Amino acid sequence: MRRKKMKSASTDRLLELRAGRIPMVSLVQTLAVAEYLSFHRAAKALGTSQSSVSARIRALEEELGIVLFDRNTRGVRLTKAGHRFVDQVEDAMNILDHAIKTAGMQARGEEGELRVGVHALISGTFLDRLLERFHAEYPNIRLHLAEGTAREAQIMVRESQLDVAFMAGAHEIPDLNSRVIWRDALTVALSATHPLAQRENVDWEQLTDETFLVRHGGTGPQVHDTIVQRSTGKWPAPTILRHDVGREALLSMIAIGHGISLFAQENEVAASAKVAFLPIRDEPETIPFSAVWSPGNRNPALTKLLSLAADGGPSRTIA
Known part of the structure; x- marks a missing residue:
């Protein structure tokens, strides 16, 4: 019950922000003043006027019903309530910044997960070197490997248990995409x-x-x-x-x-x-080795892997 109340309170605060009652710029300016302990230096760093910063923070204090800064002729210092508020705003900003960055990385296929089916994975072979290069270029994508027969791998691809399967042979499968990636004697x-x-x-x-x-x-x-x-x-x-x-x-x-x-x-x-x-x-x-994947798979990490293989993989002949 308490969790639901907390969630509701968080939602209410987000709605307030979205409604413009507490503009994001006011929070940014508050953090700047807390860092420089000066309205003048904070305004200069943000490229705005001191009067604008002062007015926004005063409006924020009135909205919150607390005093964030003690002002005197010697400068500015955070109140006890101001310290707590600034700490929590910094935490929230870090979370928001991380969410924005990771969402973009996942959309670009630079972060996430990729489930790969293999017929075998032997150190030093083409597939091993391809996956090693992929990991080096996209370290934030977690690779999950599963070994099995070609038939098992196709079933797992159809059931979305695998994003892609590498298997011996050239395959023409009506409901799956297939591409020969490399060949060997x-x-x-x-x-x-x-x-x-x-x-x-x-x-x-x-x-x-x-x-x-x-x-x-x-x-x-x-x-x-x-x-x-x-x-x-x-x-x-x-x-x-x-x-x-x-x-x-x-x-x-x-x-x-x-x-x-x-x-x-x-x-x-x-x-x-x-x-x-x-x-x-x-x-x-020669023996062809193919990548097989579902045409409905929209995992951007899969596109990255297939592009890397088509671009030359780990410096070995690609079909």
Whole structure:
């Protein structure tokens, strides 16, 4: 009940200000006189006349029913009530100034939140460097990251749980916007002790007798489809085993010889010496990575991120 009364009182005071009974200029001049302890110096600093400042503050004192300043031949000093009033006005002005600045920053996409879905985030890779540059340029925007499959990410974008999702592949989704942001070469990852590991590159046909390991999550579904597409009509489909593991666990399985898999070339930067990454010489395409977002999303921070990516991202080839 007390909170409602306080809120009502605050609203009443705001209505008084809006109605012009206590002009904002009177408050500004009061703060200036409190700072300089002189009507003359305050007026000079504000670029107005001393008589105008004196008259406004006198009218304010009459409106409030209190004396803010003691005047005498030696100068001006705040009364006890004046000290309290000036302190509270300064606090209110700071709050108002902060509200104006932050509202403008949020409208310009310089402050706020951005929820980003990723297929994986590996230190040193394109996406990691893009988000790092974004944070450096817009430090007041809080990034919230979520990792999942492309299907999960699309659902979350539709339900406004994510502002944007980065995923492998080029996507044409009727109700969502999509743009290819960067591309990378496709490589095969195999154990450093594998017979092919010492080669400079391999052909797809050399991989037909291998066991491919793919993840259920992350980019696993896209990797599975790529393996099937490359073998269709050319040679028997290789063995493909799906595992419900993360990227690091999959690389560990490859390192000890359980099978091989496909990765974007940039994954090599975070891999151990026990895993070799070889280019596939007859692979016809690079891997596209896309940003997907809702056409109804009006988050200005999203526009900032997409513009940064289109402008060159973290100094790597942008599609």
